[in-house]
Amino acid sequence: MQEHYVWVTTRRLQPGTLEDFERAWRPEPAPQGLHRAYAYWSEDGQEITGVSFWDSRESCDAWRGSESEARRREAMAPYVAEEREGFYRGRELSLPSATRG
Template identity: 65%
Template structure:
């Protein structure tokens, strides 16, 4: 299995703020060391999970502690009700017959 470094954040947002949240959520620059990013929304638009794949844990931590990320989080804050996040090491599973 090829291992990947992954940061996952799930946010519950205030009702009716999905559009504003999306504008605030997208970074203005491409972080160094970021390889891929995915976003998943609940059907009702009240919860968003972001999954980002990084070169290393150090690259992810450098972005997370940057002024740019701090500012982005401040812009998102008015729309966020709750947030859960974590850093993981893992990879894609092989599905038999797939």
């Protein structure tokens, strides 16, 4: 199975700021080494979890230390009440076949 390198960030947003936050969080330019990125919102729009897949930890670290990322974080800051983040390695899980009754 292929191993993935994943950066996960969960942010609690200031009430009523989801639309403003969405405009601020998109990276420009697209980071080198980034394969895919997903965002998941809570139903109340006050928490958002971003999951990004990278070709290596080094690619992710290079982006995290870049001026573009610093500008992006500065643009997001007014809308963020709390932030948790971490880097992970992992694999896709094989799900068992459904049994027929």
